Amino acid sequence: MNTFEVFKLFPITIESAKGLELTDSEGKKYLDLYGGHGVISIGHCQEDYVKAITAQLNKIGFYSNSVHIPLQEELAVKLQKLSGYSDYKLFLVNSGAEANENALKLASFYTNRSKVISFHGAFFGRTSLAVAVTDNPAIQAPINKTDKVLWATLNDIESVKKVIDNDVAAVIVEGIQGVGGVQIASDEFLKQLRELCTQNGTMLIIDEIQCGYGRSGKFFSHQYSGVKADIITMAKGIANGFPVGAVMIDPNIPAKFGMLGTTFGGNHLGCAAAIATADVMAKYNYVDNAAKMGAYLMGKLRGHKAIKDLRGRGLMVGIETVADAAEIRKRLLFDEHIFTGFSGGVNTIRLIPPLCITEKEIDRFVEAFDKVTK
Numbered sequence: 001m002n003t004f005e006v007f008k009l010f011p012i013t014i015e016s017a018k019g020l021e022l023t024d025s026e027g028k029k030y031l032d033l034y035g036g037h038g039v040i041s042i043g044h045c046q047e048d049y050v051k052a053i054t055a056q057l058n059k060i061g062f063y064s065n066s067v068h069i070p071l072q073e074e075l076a077v078k079l080q081k082l083s084g085y086s087d088y089k090l091f092l093v094n095s096g097a098e099a100n101e102n103a104l105k106l107a108s109f110y111t112n113r114s115k116v117i118s119f120h121g122a123f124f125g126r127t128s129l130a131v132a133v134t135d136n137p138a139i140q141a142p143i144n145k146t147d148k149v150l151w152a153t154l155n156d157i158e159s160v161k162k163v164i165d166n167d168v169a170a171v172i173v174e175g176i177q178g179v180g181g182v183q184i185a186s187d188e189f190l191k192q193l194r195e196l197c198t199q200n201g202t203m204l205i206i207d208e209i210q211c212g213y214g215r216s217g218k219f220f221s222h223q224y225s226g227v228k229a230d231i232i233t234m235a236k237g238i239a240n241g242f243p244v245g246a247v248m249i250d251p252n253i254p255a256k257f258g259m260l261g262t263t264f265g266g267n268h269l270g271c272a273a274a275i276a277t278a279d280v281m282a283k284y285n286y287v288d289n290a291a292k293m294g295a296y297l298m299g300k301l302r303g304h305k306a307i308k309d310l311r312g313r314g315l316m317v318g319i320e321t322v323a324d325a326a327e328i329r330k331r332l333l334f335d336e337h338i339f340t341g342f343s344g345g346v347n348t349i350r351l352i353p354p355l356c357i358t359e360k361e362i363d364r365f366v367e368a369f370d371k372v373t374k
């Protein structure tokens with residue numbers, strides 16, 4: 001049997017990795033400024049992380065949510081400390097799309113409303129509700145199309161006011177649009193959105209799946225604005241590559257037995273991976289490192305003649321290039337052996353590296369970028 005070919009692949013097979021270094025099947029080394037799509041937060045094969053998962057696997061890897069799993073509570077406490085969201089509740093799932101799916105469903109249950117407002121350029125995943133609020137008709141099947149989703153423009157509160165009504169359960173917004181090309185939801189806009197949602201009894205869901213977990217230089221990117229969301233979704237960096245997603249929920253939203261559920265979410269091994277990731281994040285202060293290294297990187301790139309627009313916060317950086325970004329990205333990979341991300345719609349190279357990146361690794365990228373844009 002062959003695999004179902006939905007991914008356009010680079011002809012590269014990665015066999016091992018450490019920190020930000022990837023090694024392919026021919027022994028070639030690459031610098032990873034893509035983090036496997038923003039997933040690797042504390043570095044590949046980080047020692048404490050490998051040890052913790054191995055130890056957990058030797059005890060128990062999985063049991064279902066029909067029994068008490070204290071690791072879930074341990075993880076909740078760690079996330080509370082890291083995020084500063086002290087009294088929220090945690091629901092664990094397996095991916096970003098599943099986190100958003102549950103967040104939207106929860107908002108609808110709680111408000112007893114059926115519509116949602118999303119934004120042009122947004123990406124929330126590929127499952128049914130998640131893809132319905134994603135601004136890309138090409139990845140929506142006929143079964144996903146719905147008139148329950150209303151569209152507004154990021155950073156334009158008037159466009160939200162135009163569509164909000166008393167059947168809108170939630171507004172869902174990425175703290176920083178990732179796939180959309182590193183477009184920041186401004187602090188002012190998030191404040192206005194918070195106010196508007198509160199006035200209308202609408203839940204504010206902030207997707208921190210790509211921009212969260214320390215990447216922006218704060219634990220959640222929306223924390224620059226000082227607003228609090230009703231529901232926050234996380235995935236990617238939360239367990240450094242182990243598939244874990246999470247929904248953080250305002251304590252005023254009551255849980256009811258059976259309203260949400262999952263077989264794999266919150267399993268022992270996933271929790272151990274997420275706990276180890278949280279411990280390493282705290283031990284090495286990687287949120288601060290993201291802020292510092294992000295500023296260092298932006299400082300090096302600002303004013304570069306090959307760059308049309310430079311956007312970002314911390315270690316989520318979008319480089320909109322003058323020349324074709326796809327071609328530059330290809331040369332970075334094949335000539336300079338550096339993995340980067342890409343947002344085609346806005347001709348942007350996206351850097352979402354592990355948060356343990358050093359100045360030396362940034363220097364290597366900047367040198368390579370100079371070379372391929374000469």
Ligand SMILES: Cc1ncc(COP(=O)(O)O)c(C=O)c1O
Nearest residue numbers: 095096097123124125178209210
């Ligand atoms: C902002 C955002 N939300 C949701 C998702 C979907 O996550 P997953 O692929 O884990 O379902 C992604 C994936 O890239 C994302 O960037």
